[in-house]
Amino acid sequence: MNEKKKNSSPDKSILVMDAPAIQRALRRIAHEIIERNPDLNQIILAGIPSRGNEIARRIADIISTIEKIPVGVGTIDVAMHRDDVGIRTELPAVRASDLPLPLETKTVIIVDDVLFTGRTVRAAMDAITSFGRPARIQLAVLIDRGHRELPIRADYVGKNLPTAPDEKVRLRLGEDEEGVWLVKEDAT
Amino acid sequence: MTTARWNRKDLLGLRELSADEINLVLETADAFKQVGTREIKKVPALRGKTLVNFFIEPSTRTRTSFELAAFRLSADVINITASASSLSKGETLKDTAKILEANHVDIIVLRHSSAGAPQFLAERLRSSIINAGDGAHEHPTQGLLDTYTIREKKKRIEGLNVVIIGDILFSRVARSNIFALTKLGARVTVVGPSTLVPRDFEKLGVAVSYDIDKVLPTADVVNLLRIQHERQRKEYFPGVGEYIRLFGLTKERAKLLKPDCLIMHPGPINRGVEIDSEVADGNQSVILNQVTNGLAVRMAVLYLCGGIAT
Numbered sequence: 001m002n003e004k005k006k007n008s009s010p011d012k013s014i015l016v017m018d019a020p021a022i023q024r025a026l027r028r029i030a031h032e033i034i035e036r037n038p039d040l041n042q043i044i045l046a047g048i049p050s051r052g053n054e055i056a057r058r059i060a061d062i063i064s065t066i067e068k069i070p071v072g073v074g075t076i077d078v079a080m081h082r083d084d085v086g087i088r089t090e091l092p093a094v095r096a097s098d099l100p101l102p103l104e105t106k107t108v109i110i111v112d113d114v115l116f117t118g119r120t121v122r123a124a125m126d127a128i129t130s131f132g133r134p135a136r137i138q139l140a141v142l143i144d145r146g147h148r149e150l151p152i153r154a155d156y157v158g159k160n161l162p163t164a165p166d167e168k169v170r171l172r173l174g175e176d177e178e179g180v181w182l183v184k185e186d187a188t
Numbered sequence: 189m190t191t192a193r194w195n196r197k198d199l200l201g202l203r204e205l206s207a208d209e210i211n212l213v214l215e216t217a218d219a220f221k222q223v224g225t226r227e228i229k230k231v232p233a234l235r236g237k238t239l240v241n242f243f244i245e246p247s248t249r250t251r252t253s254f255e256l257a258a259f260r261l262s263a264d265v266i267n268i269t270a271s272a273s274s275l276s277k278g279e280t281l282k283d284t285a286k287i288l289e290a291n292h293v294d295i296i297v298l299r300h301s302s303a304g305a306p307q308f309l310a311e312r313l314r315s316s317i318i319n320a321g322d323g324a325h326e327h328p329t330q331g332l333l334d335t336y337t338i339r340e341k342k343k344r345i346e347g348l349n350v351v352i353i354g355d356i357l358f359s360r361v362a363r364s365n366i367f368a369l370t371k372l373g374a375r376v377t378v379v380g381p382s383t384l385v386p387r388d389f390e391k392l393g394v395a396v397s398y399d400i401d402k403v404l405p406t407a408d409v410v411n412l413l414r415i416q417h418e419r420q421r422k423e424y425f426p427g428v429g430e431y432i433r434l435f436g437l438t439k440e441r442a443k444l445l446k447p448d449c450l451i452m453h454p455g456p457i458n459r460g461v462e463i464d465s466e467v468a469d470g471n472q473s474v475i476l477n478q479v480t481n482g483l484a485v486r487m488a489v490l491y492l493c494g495g496i497a498t
Binding site: 077079080081082083090091093094095096097098126127129130131132 | 193215222226227231233
């Protein structure tokens, strides 16, 4: 099926991760988080809506299963912390953030689907610090596609995916056909 | 979640908004309400924007609420009142507003005694104009925060019986409430003295009643309006004593209400006139929730109108 998708690709999209590959990547990330955070009671997996939430929930499930402890999850809204309000013609929808408080002793792990310019992550760090001063902030992403515009890097990466700036990364999670595709701009 | 988009630089009234747009404001307010619970109650969404509170009519709560909303969005705020402005020296509204715009003001929040003043400015200025009450026309943010409070407490708007009591004719709050609530599917009844509640209101899709005791038992929400002595003329108003007897929400009359009926009032309250003190402070009263929600709703409105590229 992967081959078929790759070769026929009528919409010029290339499958780069299928469902089992995503699950394997998340399992590896979960293990790396366990390895780097001796006190797992102190971690919070904070997803950026909406796919970051799904990924955070899955990583938390895997860690819970392995370590037999509950793992804190949360949501961080980034829309109201963006630096491009008033520049964009379309406003991002704002949502409520939801983090278990207080943050002072916690390690907040920001979870997002695709790491691109880094601006979303910058906004997420701002949002988190408005709730308190966590002991540390880390970053986990399913895809790192490069083209950073800020000095930001991820601590946990599912897959490094070299891309051209005008290409798009399409993700489907929690649906019938799960996967990550690379889409050429002229396809749409 | 609604999929509505916001394309308005101004908020002039609720009559022209779609149900989707109203829902978008309410959902956006959900997100901003939570900012008030943070350790740092401030987000950078409108950093670098300048807002002018331009209040030609006196107001404390609405002006303070807009000011606080702007602070929480990191906008810079100046307050101008009628007596302190050059309007008292004979400058026209348009000229004063042009001066503000020449100072690169991004958002003007306008309270004015003349209906249509915000629209007049909106058509002439690039700045966003937010109507904070214009004459007897509309008070959109009050309509939105009332709707938000009902939705928060009752988890829905559709199918609810909402009774608005008092001086409907001169009330911009009543009008904005009627537009928002009927668009979202509530059944609205307006009640008051026949001089202040003309039958014409039926054209807005609401029921008109002059018998408060008949409508209270089925109400899910009662919204009491302040008797606006400043807009009243003798021939319209029956006199305070008679008003209390016929339309005041007294302790005794409140017993007619369902136990889960919400009691609302946009403030400021004339205690002992439209509502008894015990009722205003009772456990069915959501008057203080309205104030808290007003802040979130105004943040949402400023974000939506002030945040889009113009």
